[in-house]
Amino acid sequence: MDNTRSILAVLMYPIQLAVSFPVEMAEQAYDAVVSYDELKKENTRLKKKQLVDSIKLLKFEALENENIRLRGLLENSFKLGEQVLVAELLSVNLVPYEHVMVVNKGSRFGVHEKQSVLDANGIVGQVIRSLPLSSEVMLITDPNHAIPVQVNRNGLRTIAIGSGQLDRLNLPFLPNNADIVPGDLLVTSGLGGTFPQGYPVAIVDNFTAQPNKPFANIYATPKAKLDRIRELLVVWSDSTPVPLTTPEKNNTQNENE
């Protein structure tokens, strides 16, 4: 059945491309006429940001080494960094009542189901179907999607469920006395095995205790810019542990493109 779908999907791919084409052309045209001044400004801004980020990264590297050493002391294995692939969004809209997007990398690039998908700010969703030339990504805000998260501040674990709105996640399973406040960062907890641990998911923006009900009413806003993303990162979380004798990590962040 999946094979049939794959074959048919290859046939239907040109339609998706054709629909996506005008939007992309418009964007390229816009890019082509951006003024020199704006580009200059953006360039300086990005350079500054790059400097700041690289300094942070220096510190991060030291911390990572320290972490590996400490884990070695605890006789624990260290997980490899993830491999990522950049995929571009096709501007198509499958059905209005679901938050599913189509990206232009499929099983020919090794994309498979249940892979997590990120953007620069946080978790976007997971691959629910990989076709030969494209794959379908379900966003974390889809009403059928749930993601295991934990509060970054204190490690409180819970599940964030999509609400059907692009800017909101629900956290329906926390009691009224839970230690969670607006502004808390939610990161993936790694439970369930689908999403790698420690990526930012959302920020809590509303906590309302409901005294007459067992659970509180909590909303969070996804960190990823779900309505504005063009490029996505498809992640292979490699769970083979690094041997502790060689704490090298030169294969982290190894982009395929």
Next chain:
Amino acid sequence: MTLLIAMSLNILPLANIAKSLNPDWVLLVLIYWTLAVPERVGVFNAWVLGIFVDVLTGRILGMHGLIYALINYTCLKFHRRLRHYPILQQALFVFFCLLVSQVLVFWIENIQGTTGLTWVFWLPVLTGTLCWPFIYAGLRWIRLLGRMD
């Protein structure tokens, strides 16, 4: 050809509100061709078309196949009468076709466990009906144009 265009209209990227208003163009075009040239659009063709739409929109394989085949059959059954109806009455019939298709989609999605379908889900039925006169006129024009050649 028009069916291809209709398919691309189905997945057109639209802004939020327009997105939920976007009717099932393929079904509308299919109904037109079934009424216009019933000898060339059979139930099997409709089913194959539905399968393609399923693949295109990532639904469970065969959902639209079933729906399109059913509606195509109804149209074939009544096409003699429907052709002589005034456009408003036709629109009423199209309204019921779209409603039936949407009810079926609703059932199948619910069996699969989709929750959170709101009243907005039913809007494409209305917009589709409102589009019918234009589709009818447009496709008729295309058909007559083709006949002249």
